[in-house]
Amino acid sequence: MKKNSDLYFTVDRAFKILLENITVPKRIELVPVFESLGRILKDDVIAQENIPIHNSSHMDGYAIKSTDVTIASKKNPVLLKISHSESILGNLPHHIMKKGEAFRIQTGGYMPLKSDAVIPIENIKIINNDLVEIVKPIEKGSFVYSAGSDIKKGKKVLSKELAIRVQHMGLLASLGISKISVFKKPLVSIIPTGNELTNDIERNKGNKEKKVVNINGHIISSLVSGLGGISIDMGVTPDDVDILKRKMNHALKTTDLIITIGGTSAGKQDIVKSTIDSMASSRIIAHKIKLDRGRVTGLAAVNKKPILIMPGPIQGTLNAFFVFARPLISLFSGQTTINVFTVSAIMVEDWTCRKKFHDFRKIVYVNLIKFKDKFYANPIIGETQSMSLIVDTNGYVIVHENVTNLFKGDVVQVNILPGYSYVNDIQFMG
Amino acid sequence: MKKNSDLYFTVDRAFKILLENITVPKRIELVPVFESLGRILKDDVIAQENIPIHNSSHMDGYAIKSTDVTIASKKNPVLLKISHSESILGNLPHHIMKKGEAFRIQTGGYMPLKSDAVIPIENIKIINNDLVEIVKPIEKGSFVYSAGSDIKKGKKVLSKELAIRVQHMGLLASLGISKISVFKKPLVSIIPTGNELTNDIERNKGNKEKKVVNINGHIISSLVSGLGGISIDMGVTPDDVDILKRKMNHALKTTDLIITIGGTSAGKQDIVKSTIDSMASSRIIAHKIKLDRGRVTGLAAVNKKPILIMPGPIQGTLNAFFVFARPLISLFSGQTTINVFTVSAIMVEDWTCRKKFHDFRKIVYVNLIKFKDKFYANPIIGETQSMSLIVDTNGYVIVHENVTNLFKGDVVQVNILPGYSYVNDIQFMG
Numbered sequence: 062m063k064k065n066s067d068l069y070f071t072v073d074r075a076f077k078i079l080l081e082n083i084t085v086p087k088r089i090e091l092v093p094v095f096e097s098l099g100r101i102l103k104d105d106v107i108a109q110e111n112i113p114i115h116n117s118s119h120m121d122g123y124a125i126k127s128t129d130v131t132i133a134s135k136k137n138p139v140l141l142k143i144s145h146s147e148s149i150l151g152n153l154p155h156h157i158m159k160k161g162e163a164f165r166i167q168t169g170g171y172m173p174l175k176s177d178a179v180i181p182i183e184n185i186k187i188i189n190n191d192l193v194e195i196v197k198p199i200e201k202g203s204f205v206y207s208a209g210s211d212i213k214k215g216k217k218v219l220s221k222e223l224a225i226r227v228q229h230m231g232l233l234a235s236l237g238i239s240k241i242s243v244f245k246k247p248l249v250s251i252i253p254t255g256n257e258l259t260n261d262i263e264r265n266k267g268n269k270e271k272k273v274v275n276i277n278g279h280i281i282s283s284l285v286s287g288l289g290g291i292s293i294d295m296g297v298t299p300d301d302v303d304i305l306k307r308k309m310n311h312a313l314k315t316t317d318l319i320i321t322i323g324g325t326s327a328g329k330q331d332i333v334k335s336t337i338d339s340m341a342s343s344r345i346i347a348h349k350i351k352l353d354r355g356r357v358t359g360l361a362a363v364n365k366k367p368i369l370i371m372p373g374p375i376q377g378t379l380n381a382f383f384v385f386a387r388p389l390i391s392l393f394s395g396q397t398t399i400n401v402f403t404v405s406a407i408m409v410e411d412w413t414c415r416k417k418f419h420d421f422r423k424i425v426y427v428n429l430i431k432f433k434d435k436f437y438a439n440p441i442i443g444e445t446q447s448m449s450l451i452v453d454t455n456g457y458v459i460v461h462e463n464v465t466n467l468f469k470g471d472v473v474q475v476n477i478l479p480g481y482s483y484v485n486d487i488q489f490m491g
Numbered sequence: 492m493k494k495n496s497d498l499y500f501t502v503d504r505a506f507k508i509l510l511e512n513i514t515v516p517k518r519i520e521l522v523p524v525f526e527s528l529g530r531i532l533k534d535d536v537i538a539q540e541n542i543p544i545h546n547s548s549h550m551d552g553y554a555i556k557s558t559d560v561t562i563a564s565k566k567n568p569v570l571l572k573i574s575h576s577e578s579i580l581g582n583l584p585h586h587i588m589k590k591g592e593a594f595r596i597q598t599g600g601y602m603p604l605k606s607d608a609v610i611p612i613e614n615i616k617i618i619n620n621d622l623v624e625i626v627k628p629i630e631k632g633s634f635v636y637s638a639g640s641d642i643k644k645g646k647k648v649l650s651k652e653l654a655i656r657v658q659h660m661g662l663l664a665s666l667g668i669s670k671i672s673v674f675k676k677p678l679v680s681i682i683p684t685g686n687e688l689t690n691d692i693e694r695n696k697g698n699k700e701k702k703v704v705n706i707n708g709h710i711i712s713s714l715v716s717g718l719g720g721i722s723i724d725m726g727v728t729p730d731d732v733d734i735l736k737r738k739m740n741h742a743l744k745t746t747d748l749i750i751t752i753g754g755t756s757a758g759k760q761d762i763v764k765s766t767i768d769s770m771a772s773s774r775i776i777a778h779k780i781k782l783d784r785g786r787v788t789g790l791a792a793v794n795k796k797p798i799l800i801m802p803g804p805i806q807g808t809l810n811a812f813f814v815f816a817r818p819l820i821s822l823f824s825g826q827t828t829i830n831v832f833t834v835s836a837i838m839v840e841d842w843t844c845r846k847k848f849h850d851f852r853k854i855v856y857v858n859l860i861k862f863k864d865k866f867y868a869n870p871i872i873g874e875t876q877s878m879s880l881i882v883d884t885n886g887y888v889i890v891h892e893n894v895t896n897l898f899k900g901d902v903v904q905v906n907i908l909p910g911y912s913y914v915n916d917i918q919f920m921g
Contacts, residue, residue, distance in 0.1 A: 095709040095713075098713050098910060110696075110697060112878055113876075114698045119874045150687030150703055152701045153698070153701070168876065169803070169876055211877050211879050219882075226912075227713045227714060227910050228710070228878075230706075230709065230710065231706040231709075231882075232878045232882050234692050234706050235704065237697060238692065239692035239693045255580060256579070257580030262664050262667060262668065262669035263669045266540075266667035268545070268581070268583070271579075273581040273599070274664045274665065276661045276664050279525040279661075280657045283525075283528050284657060373599070403861070431833075434835040443641075444549045446543075446549060446636070448542055448641055448642060448658075449542075449641050449642055449648075452648070452658045472864060480528060
């Protein structure tokens with residue numbers, strides 16, 4: 062190993078060089094506001110209207126003129142005459158309040174002109190369906206939600222690059238915005254390679270077909286979707302340079318990012334890399350990465366589009382996804398700041414890095430649980446192709462170069478990944 | 492208010508009576524494993540196969556007989572002859588290892604019979620493409636991933652009611668399972684009511700149409716989907732008992748759970764409740780709930796199906812969703828334990844409950860941020876129809892009955908809701 066160590070790139074250096082050799086797509090589309098959940102906002106949003114657009118009530122009750130009840134008390138109740146018209150939600154009343162009047166209004170209803178306070182239905186007595194009895198003074202503005210008091214016209218209400226949530230959709234619609242500019246979702250081609258692969262689980266059951274089920278392609282596809290990409294399954298692909306080259310050329314023409322899985326190894330011929338090498342305007346950025354597991358990961362660019370060359374064993378595939386695909390999909394989705402949700406957790410066991418990999422970036426798989434208000438992370442160690450390991454875990458910790466140990470009691474940052482970590486799972490509960 | 496307080500139900504009592512009056516659907520469907528992400532597993536899964544199914548290598552290198560190299564040293568290297576056949580992934584080799592042989596193998600490849608160790612490619616020298624030079628003894632079992640060492644046949648590998656994640660899909664496929672029994676997603680009808688409502692944002696811009704945009708229906712619809720339900724938008728519905736009754740009857744026949752929004756209030760006629768009252772075999776469980784905001788929430792059952800009657804103002808709608816719809820959708824999705832992902836956070840401001848609502852359950856909206864490894868919750872207070880309030884928040888705290896204050900520095904549990912909390916949002920980052 063030592064003899065080759067100069068050929069290994071750190072994760073950061075490889076990623077930096079990759080970014081220098083690709084173009085980040087910034088394609089825009091206009092989508093209906095209520096179909097924009099999870100999309101990345103292209104521009105800042107400035108309110109073009111007040112919310113509420115007119116003064117409105119935030120109680121069910123009666124709009125009044127506060128000056129009418131200045132002298133009201135239990136001893137000297139004031140009687141106001143109930144107006145014949147009443148508020149209809151969405152309508153600014155034509156009615157103009159006269160002295161001594163009470164105007165029936167509901168929560169959210171617009172106030173009639175010259176009214177300035179609302180008295181809630183539960184604080185009054187109604188006499189003969191005709192009069193409202195008020196027994197104490199009411200301050201001007203009571204229970205009035207004045208125009209612009211929620212959102213003022215001209216205010217910047219949302220910032221570009223925000224991931225749109227339900228409340229943002231609600232705000233946009235309230236502001237009269239029906240369609241919104243967002244970044245197009247990146248198209249991600251997934252090419253699982255290997256003569257051994259099959260998608261036919263049923264036929265290969267008990268290894269009858271002497272094949273290996275294509276699992277990683279499907280896992281990566283789900284993770285891509287979970288991060289807001291659109292995954293294009295290019296299908297299992299034999300170890301055949303011509304076929305691989307045709308698929309890659311197609312993927313390069315039609316999608317934004319290409320992920321290959323398998324066909325990269327320290328031992329056998331690197332079919333993916335030799336295919337890329339044979340392509341015009343190709344550039345292999347890094348053959349080997351200081352990433353454990355996952356050191357045979359590769360990065361390449363062809364015509365300014367990135368190709369992530371992921372190892373076949375599941376931990377290698379996932380790790381390459383965590384450190385390269387995840388931030389790349391984030392960038393390609395329109396966010397210039399790469400954010401990953403992490404929770405602080407207490408290590409419940411020691412962890413030691415594998416010999417020879419001290420200066421690598423390490424991925425530690427953990428089982429994250431919440432117990433009595435605190436998160437705990439239990440590191441799970443296992444072979445690179447172990448399914449039980451990934452099934453027993455629901456988060457991962459990134460251990461930086463030259464950090465060789467995590468100790469029981471250490472606070473670590475556990476990365477939460479949609480589809481893998483599943484925040485509503487019972488495992489998150491104490 | 493005081494005079495009516497006996498009519499109010501606590502959240503827990505209302506929910507309990509609702510459960511006694513409805514039937515929780517337990518419909519099953521068989522779905523392809525790689526389309527099962529997020530679905531709730533119906534049964535425990537027992538491994539019917541070993542993983543790996545045969546002894547296999549977890550390095551690229553050579554399979555050998557460890558007894559051949561017992562005496563190997565730098566001074567006395569052992570030379571093994573490279574076999575003409577080599578491993579093909581997925582194939583159990585026909586080859587039976589002879590003494591003095593080395594069999595080319597890759598990670599995941601099955602070991603030939605009578606081999607018992609693997610030497611990694613980086614630890615050997617190959618001479619003339621014909622001989623492998625080994626300079627130290629290799630322990631029996633080295634780098635061998637023996638049959639069943641990952642998963643043993645007969646082991647219970649997944650528990651019923653689990654929410655399926657990518658790693659579970661991978662495990663199921665590895666075990667030769669192509670389809671899996673999961674609970675059907677519940678169908679949730681959403682009926683936004685009110686003469687004032689419109690879905691036409693564009694036409695009503697600047698309140699031109701004197702209408703109110705139906706925002707809450709769309710927000711609830713997105714939240715239902717985020718929790719794994721299928722939302723059926725029944726469209727904006729006028730305050731008309733006949734129309735409402737027809738829609739509700741249709742919803743009761745075709746879906747599992749009905750959510751109405753609006754048309755429930757302390758002030759005006761409760762059109763939704765009077766409609767339900769007029770239906771055969773209807774039962775109003777609770778008219779008013781000790782929930783702030785959201786006290787005009789109602790629960791009903793018709794033909795053993797639940798109807799959640801949510802207030803129109805956005806905070807009331809959301810709160811009714813948090814305390815009733817969220818657990819109900821969880822139950823209706825097949826989980827008998829209701830789990831909600833929460834993070835512990837430190838309050839950065841005091842919060843005091845509103846007067847008169849001490850014995851209510853209170854929902855406190857917070858802006859949750861992560862800073863230097865800790866979560867902090869900033870309570871945001873505002874009117875019941877405030878859009879800016881919900882836009883400024885990304886989580887909520889449930890404050891139990893008779894708790895009247897939260898103090899700066901208190902540790903609270905902030906509920907995370909998919910679509911509302913958005914775990915990958917920049918707001919979660921320090």
